[in-house]
Amino acid sequence: MRKPASETRNDILDTAEALFRSRGYAAVAIADVAAELEMSPANIFKHFHSKTKLIDAIATRHLSHVVDRLDIITGAGPAPERFRHMVRTLMEIHLRDIEQNPYIFEMILLSTDLELKCGDLYRDMMIERIDLIIRQGCEEGSYCVDDVERSARTAFFALASVLHPVMIAKESADILATRCDEIVDLINAALQRTLAR
Numbered sequence: 001m002r003k004p005a006s007e008t009r010n011d012i013l014d015t016a017e018a019l020f021r022s023r024g025y026a027a028v029a030i031a032d033v034a035a036e037l038e039m040s041p042a043n044i045f046k047h048f049h050s051k052t053k054l055i056d057a058i059a060t061r062h063l064s065h066v067v068d069r070l071d072i073i074t075g076a077g078p079a080p081e082r083f084r085h086m087v088r089t090l091m092e093i094h095l096r097d098i099e100q101n102p103y104i105f106e107m108i109l110l111s112t113d114l115e116l117k118c119g120d121l122y123r124d125m126m127i128e129r130i131d132l133i134i135r136q137g138c139e140e141g142s143y144c145v146d147d148v149e150r151s152a153r154t155a156f157f158a159l160a161s162v163l164h165p166v167m168i169a170k171e172s173a174d175i176l177a178t179r180c181d182e183i184v185d186l187i188n189a190a191l192q193r194t195l196a197r
Helices: 003-021 030-037 043-046 049-071 079-102 102-110 115-138 150-158 173-191
Strands: none
Touching: 003 030, 003 043, 003 049, 003 102, 030 043, 030 049, 043 102, 049 079, 049 115, 079 102, 079 115, 079 150, 079 173, 115 150
């Protein structure tokens, strides 16, 4: 009996991810994934039209799990504290991933010139979470913001130096922790004041 397409797709993702983890992204070809699954490369290409699409799907799944974990751990407390906790936690998750799953970092580096949807999805998911914290902060009186969407987008881009894997990979954890606190302090201060026009 044939498996449903979604199950085959997940098997391909799981197998490719395991191979990337053990051998590295550059050393694994679609044929290797197919051989491991005892299927033809054509079947892999039926689900993922290229190695780039496969990478994109793996990265999207990974980033979705990371962002979902943020929803669980953000917790209660005033918005400025929740914002700090979310950013610090995400930075620590990325640092752990770089150390424990270097293949993900390798995939990011080797695919920076490719147009991957996972980067856009990650950006949108993070801006959505920052937007929610800012809105809640405005409701509770912690923040005073006229344009929440713009503020969330700007905050996300301001955090790149502590949240983008390429920018944090070679930096020490102590320096990053200090930088993270300083950037979050600056963003929180900006969100607490309405700009004079």
